[in-house]
Amino acid sequence: MSLIRRKQSRDDTFLQVNSVVKMEGVSYVYKGPPPLQALYDINMEIIRGEYVAILGPSGSGKSTFLNLVGLLDRSTSGKIYIDNIDAETLNERTRSSLRARKIGFVFQSFHLLSYKSALENVMLAQLYITNSRKQRSANALEALEKVGLTKRAYALPSELSGGERQRVAIARAIVNKPSLILCDEPTGNLDSTTAAKVLDILDELSLSGLTLVVITHSKQVADRAKRSLLFSDGMLVR
Amino acid sequence: MSSARSNRKNYLPENSRLSVIDLVFESVAAILQRPLRSIMTMVGTFLGIGTFVVLIGMSQTVSAQISKQFNILDATQVNVTEVAPSTNKGIYGFTVDSDKDIDKLNGVLSCGIWWQVQETAPVTALPGVDGSSAIYNLYAIDGSLLKASGAVISQGTGFNQFDISTHQHVIILSSAVATNLGINDLVNAPAVFIGGLPFTVIGILSSDQRLPALEVSMMIPTTTAMDTFGLPSSQYPPQMLIHTKLGAADLIARQTPVALSPTHPGYFTAISALSSNSLKNQVVGNLNTLFYILAAIAIIIGAVGIANTTLVAILERTSEIGLRRALGARKYHIASHFLLESILMGLLAGLMGSSCGILIVILVGLAKNWTVVIDPYVTLIAPFAGALIGMLAGLYPSIKASSIEPAEALRR
Numbered sequence A: 001m002s003l004i005r006r007k008q009s010r011d012d013t014f015l016q017v018n019s020v021v022k023m024e025g026v027s028y029v030y031k032g033p034p035p036l037q038a039l040y041d042i043n044m045e046i047i048r049g050e051y052v053a054i055l056g057p058s059g060s061g062k063s064t065f066l067n068l069v070g071l072l073d074r075s076t077s078g079k080i081y082i083d084n085i086d087a088e089t090l091n092e093r094t095r096s097s098l099r100a101r102k103i104g105f106v107f108q109s110f111h112l113l114s115y116k117s118a119l120e121n122v123m124l125a126q127l128y129i130t131n132s133r134k135q136r137s138a139n140a141l142e143a144l145e146k147v148g149l150t151k152r153a154y155a156l157p158s159e160l161s162g163g164e165r166q167r168v169a170i171a172r173a174i175v176n177k178p179s180l181i182l183c184d185e186p187t188g189n190l191d192s193t194t195a196a197k198v199l200d201i202l203d204e205l206s207l208s209g210l211t212l213v214v215i216t217h218s219k220q221v222a223d224r225a226k227r228s229l230l231f232s233d234g235m236l237v238r
Numbered sequence B: 001m002s003s004a005r006s007n008r009k010n011y012l013p014e015n016s017r018l019s020v021i022d023l024v025f026e027s028v029a030a031i032l033q034r035p036l037r038s039i040m041t042m043v044g045t046f047l048g049i050g051t052f053v054v055l056i057g058m059s060q061t062v063s064a065q066i067s068k069q070f071n072i073l074d075a076t077q078v079n080v081t082e083v084a085p086s087t088n089k090g091i092y093g094f095t096v097d098s099d100k101d102i103d104k105l106n107g108v109l110s111c112g113i114w115w116q117v118q119e120t121a122p123v124t125a126l127p128g129v130d131g132s133s134a135i136y137n138l139y140a141i142d143g144s145l146l147k148a149s150g151a152v153i154s155q156g157t158g159f160n161q162f163d164i165s166t167h168q169h170v171i172i173l174s175s176a177v178a179t180n181l182g183i184n185d186l187v188n189a190p191a192v193f194i195g196g197l198p199f200t201v202i203g204i205l206s207s208d209q210r211l212p213a214l215e216v217s218m219m220i221p222t223t224t225a226m227d228t229f230g231l232p233s234s235q236y237p238p239q240m241l242i243h244t245k246l247g248a249a250d251l252i253a254r255q256t257p258v259a260l261s262p263t264h265p266g267y268f269t270a271i272s273a274l275s276s277n278s279l280k281n282q283v284v285g286n287l288n289t290l291f292y293i294l295a296a297i298a299i300i301i302g303a304v305g306i307a308n309t310t311l312v313a314i315l316e317r318t319s320e321i322g323l324r325r326a327l328g329a330r331k332y333h334i335a336s337h338f339l340l341e342s343i344l345m346g347l348l349a350g351l352m353g354s355s356c357g358i359l360i361v362i363l364v365g366l367a368k369n370w371t372v373v374i375d376p377y378v379t380l381i382a383p384f385a386g387a388l389i390g391m392l393a394g395l396y397p398s399i400k401a402s403s404i405e406p407a408e409a410l411r412r
Helices: A002-013 A062-069 A092-102 A118-124 A133-146 A162-174 A192-207 A219-224 B002-011 B020-033 B035-074 B098-103 B161-165 B175-180 B212-216 B222-229 B249-260 B278-316 B318-326 B331-368 B376-402 B406-411
Strands: A019-030 A036-047 A051-055 A077-082 A103-106 A180-184 A211-215 A227-232 B077-082 B108-116 B123-125 B137-141 B151-156 B170-174 B191-194 B197-208 B217-221 B239-244 B268-272
Touching: A019 A062, A019 A211, A036 A062, A036 A211, A051 A062, A051 A192, A051 A219, A062 A077, A062 A180, A062 A211, A092 A103, A092 B318, A103 A162, A118 A133, A118 A162, A133 A162, A162 A180, A162 A192, A192 A211, A192 A219, B020 B035, B020 B331, B035 B278, B035 B331, B035 B376, B077 B249, B098 B108, B098 B239, B098 B249, B108 B222, B137 B212, B137 B222, B161 B222, B170 B175, B170 B191, B170 B212, B175 B197, B175 B212, B197 B212, B212 B217, B217 B222, B239 B249, B249 B268, B278 B318, B278 B331, B278 B376, B318 B331, B318 B406, B331 B376
Parallel strands: A051 A211, A051 A227, A103 A180, A180 A211, B137 B217, B170 B197
Antiparallel strands: A019 A036, A019 A077, B077 B239, B077 B268, B108 B137, B108 B239, B123 B191, B151 B197, B170 B217, B191 B197
């Protein structure tokens, strides 16, 4: 009996090697009051290297989905696998570690620390992974180079344009070489020309083999993705 | 099974970590990036620790000053009390020649005998003099006591040999009693009535260095006191006060019982005031207690200030907390980060507060020409007390910061 249970556990842990995100019957209820069900029985899978756009009107559950995939919140029921690891069974400490090493975030409002330079903001993503400041600096410079911001490495966020800020945020997201990058309206605060440049960078990242999940309202963004998932009233409808 | 477990162990990433050096760097950077906010946060602790150091420093300086004043008086004073009951040799335990016996001792400047008259009755001023009726302590003193006790007679005179030998109904009032009785001067030879008996006021005493009780009392000659109110009671036995040369008090205290009664020196106890510093210790102790209470209040106010400002600062930095959590920081990392910020600000504020406090104590000491006394431990401990305040004040805000859910923090 116990052998069977152990085998199941092992099978649950090691799923398909190509799956980066997998959800099985995931639901989420905001406790409230009053309680509000934001997601209903979500089943989906994102394969390594995919570029997926998450679409849907406001309140459809997109952000809740992102929070769950990004391990920023726990589902009410169901299972979520990140890089084939059952994230719902992990304790907070391991989830933090998984988040740091496997997931990169790009937010609409950039979320750069105003008192740190572009380089230091990128280094921040490695603060909780490596103790070597020298190593962090080298990795951060490499990431900034990928987004074309080497020359602006020592500028403060207040000295950067909106597009440059978002590129710093992208550099921060990729510096740990994560399995998955989650972007929440990455071009929401940018004009169309700057947005196009940022999307070009995301395209390049996708072509390099990174898995991208982008939440967006923009058709321009969705068109660049290889696959779109549409949320409506907390349900995955496509 | 063990294979599955070890595979799983290998497969999971290493735990997030944050070195102490990185923690310090992050905290210092956060403090420096909001200088005004940091200064405002530190003000509470700065004032608390500064006030603490000033109060402790002033307490110690003033205590030393009081001790100095006390010591001069103490070193020149001997108090003699009677142990055995009155003998038949004299009118009371001390003989009529006691003061002369003591005066012969080398080092004695003056001496006098006194006691509190047990039975006192309401005192009124002479009809016609505007005043009130009240009860005051009445002392019997001999002619030389006021000189020995360092009394200052502002008006009139003390008792002379005629007053003593003829048992005159004369009285000396302290200035406080005279004022209460409406007696402002002695031009019209005012009198007071004690239990209906008239006493002519011949002097007004304004202060007394060694017997401060006389400053709120009335004094009559010892001979008159015994005539009118009887012998001294056992409750208030007669005492002798000896004023000595500086440094002679201990020696005189040892010699006095023998000088008073060579056959029965044990009948008297003579104590130099220097050896009984209870009053001084009490005064200094009370003063210190007062200062310590004030210092504690100042520190509590500082701690509440820093806690409040830290809490507000954390609410303002919710999005940063969310970001750090998203980047892999554990709750423990967030709590340590904010706690260390609070500790560092407390330490810095404590350092500045204690420095300013010491400076203030020195300036006051210079202005008052006092010898500045500050316990070196206070100056060493004060900055760390600031850090401790920072830690205690930052504890709740740090725990609160670490409990913010990352998804919720990023939404703000």
